[in-house]
Amino acid sequence: MPEKGSFTGKDFGGAKRRLLVFFERPGNTTSCATIDLRDMGDVSVHAYSDDPDQLAAVLRYIHEKYPEVEVELIDPRNFFYFWYVAKHHIKGGKATWIYNGRKVFEGIPSFEEVDRMLMQEQE
Template sequence: MRVAEKGFKKRLIVFVEQASSLVSCTPLDLKEINDFKAPSFFDDPAKLSEVLKYIREKHPDVEVETVDPRNPLFTFQVLKHKVKGGRATWVYNGKKVFEGVPTIEQIEKILSETK
């Protein structure tokens, strides 16, 4: 389903390696799940989970997708945004805005910016 069809105006892609031997081609819609658990090789998986849940609850107008950077469908974006393995990379409305796991205050600042 397209972004416009869901009524979203903002799009946030979080490139984050998934703890699996398979690479999913399906984006994860955080509004359809109750929990998000990050793999243990991240700097702080609990913090990543907290930030993603916060966005889901406080910013329903933001479409959030988590994408494994090894997904071949996103190769161009991975190269464009210089995504590094083992660290979350945040792309908001087509622009790389953060690497690692932001604090709630940092994510608020990112999401309050236009474009």
């Protein structure tokens, strides 16, 4: 049995721990991408959305403290994620966090809230 805090792909049926972060990006196009946060310099979000600097700081924190978590940044206007948007009542302007299929937060979490949300699977 792995020690507490260590996860492998086998712990989640072969899949990594997965965090989907829905937020509107500026512009007329929509996209989704699995981002290697090591290559990310900053995150750009719509001016009416949550604080982009805080969102970028939280995403960097997740990358540093939880490297095993696969993070996908998704524009809620992306047609391929329509069912997630409908199921979880995702609205534009507020970041929505879906962790392993469950909506766990709306807005920008503090570092303590990130720890609570990502540690819940380990308990």
